[in-house]
Amino acid sequence: MSKNPLKLTQNSGRPGNKLNPAMWGDTFQTFNSPPPKPNPHLTKHIPNHPPMTTNDHLTWASAPWTSVPGPSTAPIGVHKTLPYLPPSRGGTALHTLDIWLPSTPTTTTTTTTTTGTLPSGPGTWLVYIHGGAWRDPAVTAASFSAAASRLLQRAAEESAQPLAGIASLNYRLSPHPAHPAPGDPARAAAHPDHIQDVLAGLGFLQGLGVRGRYVLAGHSCGATLAFQAVMDPRRWGLGAEVVKPAVVVGFNGLYDLAGFIRAPPEGWEGLVEPYEEFTTRAFGPEENVWRAVCPATAEGWVPEWDGEGRKRVVLVQSREDTLVPYSQLESMKVYLERWTEKVKTEVVEVEGGGDHDDMWGRGDKMAEVLWNAMLGV
Numbered sequence: 001m002s003k004n005p006l007k008l009t010q011n012s013g014r015p016g017n018k019l020n021p022a023m024w025g026d027t028f029q030t031f032n033s034p035p036p037k038p039n040p041h042l043t044k045h046i047p048n049h050p051p052m053t054t055n056d057h058l059t060w061a062s063a064p065w066t067s068v069p070g071p072s073t074a075p076i077g078v079h080k081t082l083p084y085l086p087p088s089r090g091g092t093a094l095h096t097l098d099i100w101l102p103s104t105p106t107t108t109t110t111t112t113t114t115t116g117t118l119p120s121g122p123g124t125w126l127v128y129i130h131g132g133a134w135r136d137p138a139v140t141a142a143s144f145s146a147a148a149s150r151l152l153q154r155a156a157e158e159s160a161q162p163l164a165g166i167a168s169l170n171y172r173l174s175p176h177p178a179h180p181a182p183g184d185p186a187r188a189a190a191h192p193d194h195i196q197d198v199l200a201g202l203g204f205l206q207g208l209g210v211r212g213r214y215v216l217a218g219h220s221c222g223a224t225l226a227f228q229a230v231m232d233p234r235r236w237g238l239g240a241e242v243v244k245p246a247v248v249v250g251f252n253g254l255y256d257l258a259g260f261i262r263a264p265p266e267g268w269e270g271l272v273e274p275y276e277e278f279t280t281r282a283f284g285p286e287e288n289v290w291r292a293v294c295p296a297t298a299e300g301w302v303p304e305w306d307g308e309g310r311k312r313v314v315l316v317q318s319r320e321d322t323l324v325p326y327s328q329l330e331s332m333k334v335y336l337e338r339w340t341e342k343v344k345t346e347v348v349e350v351e352g353g354g355d356h357d358d359m360w361g362r363g364d365k366m367a368e369v370l371w372n373a374m375l376g377v
Contacts, residue, residue, distance in 0.1 A: 059086055060208060068100065070153055077102045077152035081141075084169075084204035085197075092172060092186035097201055098141045100148045100166040102155035118209045123164035124374040125210045126151070127202065127245070130168065130360075131220025131252075134194055134282040135176040137187065141168035143219075146363025147370065154371060162374040167205055171197035171225075174282045191283045191293060192236035195228045202229065202242040213246035213309065213377045217370060219360055220324065221282075223253025227295035230305040235292070244307045246377050249314040249370060251359045252324045252352060255296035255332040258287050265325045296331040302339040311345045314373050318352035318359070 063082035070076035079100045085091035104121050128147075132139030148166050155161040172189035181187035189197075202216075218226035228236070230244045257279045264272050283289050291297040305311055313336055317329035329349065336347045350369055352359055359366050 053089075055086070055088070059083060068149060068152055070156060074156075075103055076149070076156045079148075084201045093184075094170045094172050094186040095197060095200070096141065096170045097205070098144070098148075098168045100152060102152050102161070102163055102165070118165065121164050123162045124377045125164050125205075125212075125214040126166045126370055126374065127205065127210070127214060127216050128166070128168040129198060129216070129218035129222035129225045130170070131218070131222045132173070133278040134189075134221050135174040135278060137173060137176065137179050137181075141170045143360050144168040144363075147360060147366040148363075150363050150367035151371060154367070162371070162377070165210070167201075167210065169198060169201040171201070174278075190281075191289075192238060194282070195225055195233075195236055196238055196240070198225050198229055199233060199238065199240040199242055203240060206243055211243055213307075214243075215247040215249060215370065215373050215377060216245035217249035217251065217373075218253070219251040219366075220356070221254050223250030224255065224294065226250060227253075227255075228293065231295075231298070231301040232304040235298070235301070244305055246307065246309060247312045247314065247373050249316065249373050250329075250332070251316045251366060251369075252318060252321050252356055253315070253328060253332065254294070254324060255328050255335075256294050257283075258290040258294065258297060259331060260325070260328070261290075262287070265327050268325050271323070296328075296335045302336065302343050302345065305343065305345075311343065312348065312373070313345060314348045314350060314369060316350040316352045316359070316365075316369055318354055318356070320354055321352075321356045323356040 060082055063080045065078040065080050067075040068077040068079050077100050079098065081096060081098050083091050083096050085095035099118075101119065101121075104119075128141075128144045130139050130141055130143050144166070148168070151163055151166060155163045172186050172193050174189050174194075175181070175187060179187075216226045216229060218224070226248050227250070229242070230248060233240050257275065260268070261272055261276050261279065279290055283293055292299075295301070315329045315332055317324070317326050319326050333347055333349060336345060339345055340347060352365060352369075354362065354365070
C-alpha cells in the first residue's frame with residue numbers, strides 16, 4: 001500500500017512534538033526550490049471555459065456506466081468518469097469528474113442510455129471537491145469513492161432517501177516538487193485556474209440537468225474552493241455564473257492561510273514553512289492575495305451567495321487532525337456568524353474525529369455528515 005500523501009507521522013507539529021521534516025508526507029513537505037513569480041490573475045480578465053456543445057453531450061452519453069457493487073450481489077448504483085472540458089476545447093487530463101447514481105428504476109437503464117442528460121430522479125445532488133493543498137496528484141476525485149459507496153448503500157436501504165446523485169470534480173493542480181510533471185498543463189496551475197475549473201465543472205453538471213438546490217462539499221483546500229465557488233466570480237477575473245448551492249460543507253478546511261502562516265496556534269509553528277510553500281505555489285507570494293482568496297479573510301463575500309431560501313454551512317473539523325488546526329474552523333465560524341442575520345445563513349459545527357485524511361479515507365463520517373446535510377434541502 002502506498003504512503004498516505006497528506007498524513008504526517010507521529011511527530012506532527014502538535015504541542016510537545018518535535019517535527020522531523022524528512023518524515024512529512026508529500027503534500028506538506030518543503031523543498032529548496034524557488035517560488036513562482038507573482039500571479040497577476042487577480043487583476044486581469046480570464047476567459048471563461050466555453051459552454052457545452054452538442055459534442056460535449058455526445059461525449060457524456062458515450063462514457064460507459066459501470067455497476068457499483070453493494071455488500072450483497074445486488075448493485076447499489078452506477079458510476080462513470082468523463083471529461084467536463086474535452087481536449088478539443090483545451091481540456092487536460094484533470095478536467096474530469098466522477099458521477100455516481102443510486103439504484104432506482106430510472107438508473108437501471110443508464111448503461112445503455114444515449115441521451116446527453118442525467119436521468120432525473122427525486123432528491124438532492126451532492127458535488128464534492130477533493131483536497132491535497134492544490135497540488136497533490138495522489139488525491140483526486142476518486143478519493144470520494146469510499147464515502148460515495150456508503151451514501152449509495154444507505155440510499156438503497158432507505159425508502160425515503162434524499163440522494164439524487166453524486167459528482168466529484170478534478171481540477172488542474174499547481175506544481176509539486178516531489179512529483180515533477182514538466183510540460184503537463186494539468187500540473188502547472190496557479191490561481192485562479194483551480195476555481196476556474198471548479199466553476200467549469202459545476203457549469204457542465206448544470207448543463208446536464210443538475211439544477212436546483214444542491215449540496216457543495218470540499219475537503220481541506222477543496223473546502224476553500226467550495227466557498228470560493230459561492231463568491232462572485234468577478235473576484236477572480238472570471239465571468240462564469242453558475243447556480244449556487246443551498247448548502248456548503250467544509251471538511252478539515254483551510255480558511256485563513258495568512259493567519260496561520262503569520263501567527264500559528266501554539267504548537268503548530270513547525271507547519272508554517274510547508275504551509276507558506278504550498279500557499280505561494282498556488283497563489284503567489286503576496287499576503288494580500290492570500291487574504292483575498294480565503295473565505296475567513298476575503299472581504300464582504302457572503303451577500304454574493306445568492307439564490308432562493310436560507311443558506312446553510314456545515315463546518316466539520318477533527319481535533320485529532322495533525323495538518324489543520326481547529327482554529328481554522330473557529331475563524332471561519334466567527335466570520336460567518338457576523339452575517340447570519342443579514343443573509344439568513346445557518347452555521348453548524350461538527351466534530352469530525354480522526355486524522356486529516358481519515359475523513360475521506362474511511363468515508364463513514366463524511367457520508368453521515370453529507371446525508372444529514374441533504375435532508376431538508
